Amino acid sequence: MKGGKVHQTCACHSRSSVLTSLVITNDSVSNSLSVKGCFELQERCLQNPLENLELTCGYLLEEDVKCLSQYPSLGYLKHLNLSHVSLFRVSLEPLGALLEKVAATLETLILEGCQIHYSQLSAILPGLSRCSQLTTFYFGQNFMSVDALKDLLRHTSGLSKLSLETYPAPWESLNSLIRVSWKIFTPLWAELMQTLREVRQPRRIFIGPTPCPSCGSSPSEELELHLCCQGRRA
Numbered sequence: 001m002k003g004g005k006v007h008q009t010c011a012c013h014s015r016s017s018v019l020t021s022l023v024i025t026n027d028s029v030s031n032s033l034s035v036k037g038c039f040e041l042q043e044r045c046l047q048n049p050l051e052n053l054e055l056t057c058g059y060l061l062e063e064d065v066k067c068l069s070q071y072p073s074l075g076y077l078k079h080l081n082l083s084h085v086s087l088f089r090v091s092l093e094p095l096g097a098l099l100e101k102v103a104a105t106l107e108t109l110i111l112e113g114c115q116i117h118y119s120q121l122s123a124i125l126p127g128l129s130r131c132s133q134l135t136t137f138y139f140g141q142n143f144m145s146v147d148a149l150k151d152l153l154r155h156t157s158g159l160s161k162l163s164l165e166t167y168p169a170p171w172e173s174l175n176s177l178i179r180v181s182w183k184i185f186t187p188l189w190a191e192l193m194q195t196l197r198e199v200r201q202p203r204r205i206f207i208g209p210t211p212c213p214s215c216g217s218s219p220s221e222e223l224e225l226h227l228c229c230q231g232r233r234a
Helices: 035-041 062-068 072-076 093-101 118-123 125-129 146-154 182-197
Strands: 006-012 019-026 052-056 079-081 108-110 136-138 164-167 204-207
Touching: 062 093, 072 093, 093 118, 093 125, 118 125, 118 146, 125 146, 146 164, 146 182, 182 204
Parallel strands: 019 052, 052 079, 079 108, 108 136, 136 164, 164 204
Antiparallel strands: 006 019
16 A cells, blocks of 8 residues: 555445445545555455445545546445545546446535646546536536636536536636635636526536635535625725
8 A cells, every 4th residue: 555544434334244435534644545555455345336435635646546447346436525635647537437437326526626727627527427417516626717617517518416516716817826816706707607507507506715715605505506705806
């Protein structure tokens, strides 16, 4: 296993010994998560379909990302959480392949804080657009241009079950301190919402920095369709 210690917790069905959830969280010793190493520890259990996979707070090597689409047990995922796992320096084609693989079952996809660059986005869009059961999509805290975000939103046109979604403020709205300039951001937000409404009607959506620097709110199931800081100026 590479990169030091990894903390794991596994949740099983109460009436069987079948592993349905695997949570792998980085500890304070290292920022590296070894997916292959952790999966090998659970090789016997992972012969059964896995419904929930959480890999959080670290970074993945190229070979680790490739593992995601290769395990047969991951073909029935309902919930995939890669929050705050750095993906900036790796190819996202394997992740795109995994999304294609789980398109018929995936309900939750969390890619928040993964440092995904807009130049990487095209690798996951085809798979994402086929996730017809997706209800929750967190994509905030990634580095996206306004054009990339528009492309992303257009690829969600067929995701009619989406009820909660989050996206970052486009990089064009960030100032030299990497903070949102509300004067620039507000019209860009309007453009993005118009783009989205041209392909589908959103339910609960949050575009911008999280948590909100003005009111401290974060996206949740109670969030209505609005930007709480719309109209504010930096």
